[in-house]
Amino acid sequence: MTTQPPALGRHASASAAPRPASPDILCRDLVRIFVTEGIEVQALQGLNLRVEAGEIVALVGASGSGKSTLLSILSGLDRPTGGTAEVAGADLLTLGRRDRVRYQRQTVGFVWQQAARNLLPYLTAAQNVALPLTITRAPDRRGRALELLDLLGVAHCQGRLPSQMSGGQQQRVAIAVAVANSPRVLLADEPTGELDEATSAEVLEMLRAVNAETGVTTLIVTHDPTVSEHVARTVQIRDGRTSTEVLRRTETDEHGTERHVAEEFAVLDRVGRFQLPPDFVESLDLRDRVRLSLEPDHVGVWPDGSVPVPGPVGPAAGAGRHRPGPAPRHAVADGATADVTAGSTDETGEQR
Ligand SMILES: Nc1ncnc2c1ncn2[C@@H]1O[C@H](COP(=O)(O)OP(=O)(O)OP(=O)(O)O)[C@@H](O)[C@H]1O
Structure with a gap:
């Protein structure tokens, strides 16, 4: 089995197959300008991104490329300056306060880099997973919590506090918390940032398994380029715009030997610009x-x-x-x- 590096002769991604009408994440010409002490910073400069329902996509970029700014907008914590940002049909430019709270509780789930932001330190793993279910008054909260911990391979941690779990176990529990209310979209911000290489690979595989098992549309934002080994599509963000994307697929030759193929494409926007x-x-x-x-x-x-x-x-x-x-x-x-x-x-x- 061989893994080919992205071909240097890159392709434009405008020639993609026919697409369904409504993606779960749609950003068009998205702009976010911050003004501090009279100085303007264009964190997002007309970003375009489309993630289909059920897809798992990694968004990779260097420090300062705009990853956190995009995730703050998609999670409903921040508003864009201009352009379009829609998630599961919700227009994030115009979403009112009450709808925004419902959106954050039910439409999207989050996994953050810092374990402390994902889990309450005085609750056990099972109680942490049951908490969002309590807020939405879901039935059989304990049963659902145990089912999710089992899916994430941490059922044996159900009675442990976060401080009694490893970093990788905490992130697995955090994924269970994030998908407890069956959100349409899962947003993960540097979910492996505090983990070693081997544990990072495990957590990324878990995100992939949860995506495959539940169909939750998943966007993983990271500076770690090895994430592309775990997902079929990796989009590169540079200077506040999506610049290239790598598509991976598995091919089987006439002898039945499988090999992974990765192709890199330049992202073309609606008026024909690309980087x-x-x-x-x-x-x-x-x-x-x-x-x-x-x-x-x-x-x-x-x-x-x-x-x-x-x-x-x-x-x-x-x-x-x-x-x-x-x-x-x-x-x-x-x-x-x-x-x-x-x-x-x-x-x-x-x-x-
Ligand atoms: N609240 C803010 N006020 C002013 N400038 C900001 C603010 N937030 C982000 N920026 C600027 O916007 C740009 C993009 O920042 P952002 O945090 O989105 O990048 P990033 O890719 O997430 O970086 P990192 O990987 O280091 O977190 C940077 O130039 C940053 O300094």
Whole structure:
């Protein structure tokens, strides 16, 4: 069994299969601006994210990329400055106070990095899981709590206080607490941040098992890139925008041998912008602006100073190698974000 690294020739994710009408998490052009002492920080700069019902997705990014800001919005603790943020049909821009409380109790469940934020220290594991069920007046609270502790492999900890459990056991109990009220969506913020590598892998596998068993839509936010080994889809967040995503799948060859394949895609927004991966930018020393060329099956990107490989320029290009298309054009790079919609050409390649 082999695991292939993401291919360097990356793909644009706009060509995905047909999608159902209503995802469980939908962020469109999401913006969050903080103003402190007159200085503006754009923590989210038009972020796009779509997570289908029942999917498990990891959102990975460096410190300061906007992960916590996004999670605060999705958990209903903070409001966006602009754009769209919808979770299980709830519009988080307009949600009123009472609906927000109901949303936090029943629609979403949370697992935080700090065990102290997940569990009450003076309650046993079973009592911690039963607590959210008490708040919603669910029947058979003890039975449900034990069932969940069993699913998470910590039934033997039912009578223990958090201080009598390991970090990994505490996080398993925290997952049980988070899904006790059968939320539509589970949000996990650095759930393995305080754990060693082996325990982290166990907790991530538990999140995957709970997702598979209960169908709860799951978003794991982390700076740990190894999370991508545990989920089928990992989305990268960079400078407050989703930049690339890695899709993993298992293939079986004609001899019945299974292998895991990972492919990396650039995320294309609704107006055609995407972020060039930093290693691409560095290796070609791309800066300020680049040349673009539309080819029959791909788009070429060249440094400003170079001469593009001849592209198709109308019927005269002939020779049957390319279909007629527009001439190369320029794109202006904002950091490493190429606005490829800038300018347009007609069929003869004339700039409009
Ligand atoms: N309340 C706030 N006021 C001002 N700026 C903020 C606030 N919260 C976040 N920021 C800024 O927004 C940007 C994104 O921060 P955020 O905490 O979302 O990043 P992160 O990816 O979660 O980082 P980390 O992994 O370190 O927690 C950073 O530049 C941060 O300094």
